[in-house]
Amino acid sequence: MWDYTDKVKEHFLNPRNVGEITDADAVGEVGSLACGDALKLFIKLDENKERIVDAKFQTFGCGSAIASSSALTEMVKGKTLDEALEITNQQIADFLGGLPEEKMHCSVMGQEALEAAIAQYRGVDAPAHGHGHDHVETEGELVCKCFGLTDVFLKKVIASNKLHTAEQVTHFTKAGGACGGCIPKIKELIAEVMGEEKKAAVEKPAKLTNLRKMQLIQETLENEIRPQLWADGGDLELIDIDGSNVQVAFRKACAGCASSGYTAKFVEQKLRELVSPDITVQEVQG
Amino acid sequence: MKEIYLDNNATTKVDERVFEEMRPYFCELYGNPSSMHFFGGQVQKKVDEARARVASLLGALPDEIVFTACGTESDNAAIRSALEVFPEKRHIITSRVEHPAVLTQCRNLTKRGYRVTELNVDGNGQLDLNELEKALDEDTAIVSLMYANNETGVIFPIEEAAKIVKKKGALFHTDAVQAVGKIQLNMAESAIDMLSLSGHKLHAPKGVGVLYVRRGTPFRPMLVGGHQERGRRAGTENTASIIAMGKACQLAEQYMADEAGRVREMRDRLERELTSLIPNTRINGGGTERLPNTLSIAMEFVEGEGILLLLSEKGICASSGSACTSGSLEPSHVLRAMGVPFTCAHGSIRFSLSRFTTDDDIDAVIEALPPIISRLRAMSPFGREFLNK
Numbered sequence: 001m002w003d004y005t006d007k008v009k010e011h012f013l014n015p016r017n018v019g020e021i022t023d024a025d026a027v028g029e030v031g032s033l034a035c036g037d038a039l040k041l042f043i044k045l046d047e048n049k050e051r052i053v054d055a056k057f058q059t060f061g062c063g064s065a066i067a068s069s070s071a072l073t074e075m076v077k078g079k080t081l082d083e084a085l086e087i088t089n090q091q092i093a094d095f096l097g098g099l100p101e102e103k104m105h106c107s108v109m110g111q112e113a114l115e116a117a118i119a120q121y122r123g124v125d126a127p128a129h130g131h132g133h134d135h136v137e138t139e140g141e142l143v144c145k146c147f148g149l150t151d152v153f154l155k156k157v158i159a160s161n162k163l164h165t166a167e168q169v170t171h172f173t174k175a176g177g178a179c180g181g182c183i184p185k186i187k188e189l190i191a192e193v194m195g196e197e198k199k200a201a202v203e204k205p206a207k208l209t210n211l212r213k214m215q216l217i218q219e220t221l222e223n224e225i226r227p228q229l230w231a232d233g234g235d236l237e238l239i240d241i242d243g244s245n246v247q248v249a250f251r252k253a254c255a256g257c258a259s260s261g262y263t264a265k266f267v268e269q270k271l272r273e274l275v276s277p278d279i280t281v282q283e284v285q286g
Numbered sequence: 287m288k289e290i291y292l293d294n295n296a297t298t299k300v301d302e303r304v305f306e307e308m309r310p311y312f313c314e315l316y317g318n319p320s321s322m323h324f325f326g327g328q329v330q331k332k333v334d335e336a337r338a339r340v341a342s343l344l345g346a347l348p349d350e351i352v353f354t355a356c357g358t359e360s361d362n363a364a365i366r367s368a369l370e371v372f373p374e375k376r377h378i379i380t381s382r383v384e385h386p387a388v389l390t391q392c393r394n395l396t397k398r399g400y401r402v403t404e405l406n407v408d409g410n411g412q413l414d415l416n417e418l419e420k421a422l423d424e425d426t427a428i429v430s431l432m433y434a435n436n437e438t439g440v441i442f443p444i445e446e447a448a449k450i451v452k453k454k455g456a457l458f459h460t461d462a463v464q465a466v467g468k469i470q471l472n473m474a475e476s477a478i479d480m481l482s483l484s485g486h487k488l489h490a491p492k493g494v495g496v497l498y499v500r501r502g503t504p505f506r507p508m509l510v511g512g513h514q515e516r517g518r519r520a521g522t523e524n525t526a527s528i529i530a531m532g533k534a535c536q537l538a539e540q541y542m543a544d545e546a547g548r549v550r551e552m553r554d555r556l557e558r559e560l561t562s563l564i565p566n567t568r569i570n571g572g573g574t575e576r577l578p579n580t581l582s583i584a585m586e587f588v589e590g591e592g593i594l595l596l597l598s599e600k601g602i603c604a605s606s607g608s609a610c611t612s613g614s615l616e617p618s619h620v621l622r623a624m625g626v627p628f629t630c631a632h633g634s635i636r637f638s639l640s641r642f643t644t645d646d647d648i649d650a651v652i653e654a655l656p657p658i659i660s661r662l663r664a665m666s667p668f669g670r671e672f673l674n675k
Contacts, residue, residue: 012595018665033668034628036589036617040667060666062591146616178616256397 005097028117037061146178184262295638336532345472357484368428375427433465438571439580448477467538490534494527550578584630
């Protein structure tokens with residue numbers, strides 16, 4: 001059984017603001033039957049169209065999806081649209097005294113529906129996510145085909161919630177939770193987000209000597225890459241470095257793994273980011 | 287709150303007669319059955335008696351019964367043994383709707399170079415034996431198919447499947463964890479080589495299982511380092527639980543008619559009432575043979591976790607094939623393999639009855655569930671569209 005807080009249970013058993021607003025100023029819809037959860041959010045503004053005076057919801061989904069929707073409607077009342085846009089999925093979870101990590105996607109869905117409603121009111125495209133919507137213009141590349149999630153959306157959730165494993169991304173967005181085919185791509189996105197943050201923090205040295213480059217490759221493999229492979233039961237061994245060509249052999253779960261091609265790409269990308277952009281990674285038997 | 291327990295495919299209450307039978311074997315009769323002295327010897331006699339009782343329920347011989355720690359161990363041991371017996375054979379056949387104890391192991395074996403065929407099921411969750419026949423070849427080491435499905439109760443034509451498999455010279459294993467005690471089995475007239483059962487599904491405690499291994503079937507043990515179970519499962523016997531398992535099997539034999547009669551009638555009444563009181567439902571596996579105790583009902587436009595939480599508020603314990611309850615994000619692999627549409631796969635609830643279920647329990651569900659579904663449908667954007675039609 002899920003370890004729901006009393007507040008989650010209370011909002012599930014006695015949800016606030018269920019229903020629809022027929023003359024709503026804004027309506028935001030995310031999710032679908034196929035996804036397993038969906039939320040339709042209605043917002044009513046005051047006469048000056050400044051503050052939210054009423055909010056109602058309809059939700060198809062589990063207990064925490066209903067509780068998150070209920071919480072969201074309570075939180076937005078009395079706020080201006082700009083203030084409402086400041087609400088993060090973490091704040092929705094906090095309002096409920098926390099959600100189990102596997103259920104964080106419910107809070108993300110609430111935040112998405114709010115963005116979608118406000119975007120609709122303002123007549124701009126909803127932020128890209130594609131979450132079960134076939135009529136929304138999606139920006140970015142489709143990563144998770146099962147749940148219809150784009151790289152732009154995933155990177156946003158990764159960065160704002162400081163996620164660092166594919167499992168966490170699944171818990172927060174559902175991406176990768178069905179067929180699992182996009183998990184290598186999710187790992188690349190995490191690496192990208194982490195890389196961007198690192199880049200902002202430290203500038204790479206201007207010129208690398210061969211010796212320094214070899215040292216850096218070894219350090220990056222040890223500190224950045226192998227721990228991520230270990231997490232999946234895999235491993236690799238550095239076989240040789242020839243100029244910018246890095247030869248590695250996969251071990252344990254990575255050896256003979258169908259997606260070792262992705263893994264090699266991931267290693268290459270990581271080394272290019274953290275050591276030098278001209279690095280190529282080659283998988284060898286050894 | 288008194289529980290109304292309708293989740294017997296998950297686990298069952300230990301029958302008090304079973305508990306009484308095992309009770310002395312902790313603090314008083316704690317001897318090791320392998321010991322030479324009288325104190326161990328008397329425990330050995332009770333273990334032998336338990337073995338005979340299990341054999342009797344299965345229509346088997348006592349020396350065909352191997353005690354294990356759980357159904358999962360039995361499944362793992364059967365498949366691993368077959369692969370060791372036929373090291374040159376690299377093909378395994380199973381089905382898409384197996385319990386993870388079988389399916390996960392088979393899928394892991396693909397990483398070690400084994401070829402695994404997962405047989406499909408139709409909309410009723412039923413097998414096509416022609417597909418099995420086509421999949422079999424000289425390279426097939428073992429076929430493992432469940433006797434009855436834990437989620438839907440659908441019963442596979444296991445005896446026919448076993449005969450087809452034996453003709454090709456492969457070993458046949460069945461996970462009968464859900465079937466034993468609910469339907470009559472007779473190993474004496476069967477082609478099954480190995481069969482798994484689990485104690486806690488038939489009113490014995492958790493932590494004890496059985497692997498039936500037909501006389502003459504080659505077997506390689508998974509656990510080695512002791513002569514116990516005639517060398518087929520090393521490790522000091524879990525004597526109290528084994529004795530409990532024997533008692534549970536004896537009782538199961540007595541209650542078989544109850545399962546087929548009273549329990550089936552209660553299940554059928556629950557099914558009839560719920561489908562008439564709740565619009566837009568379907569019975570998963572409703573068009574084929576099912577266990578007498580299992581009802582898997584799919585309700586459109588609602589999500590299973592909400593239903594379970596609201597049922598739980600009324601003391602009713604059931605389970606769901608929904609994604610949200612398990613932490614995975616897809617509806618159950620069984621319902622997906624059956625092609626249950628997404629509109630109702632997320633809203634499937636399983637009620638599983640036992641000898642302890644009463645008419646009052648069934649009445650409680652008939653009273654509680656319809657308003658829960660109306661309430662959740664009224665809350666759901668899809669349910670409202672449907673209700674407004």
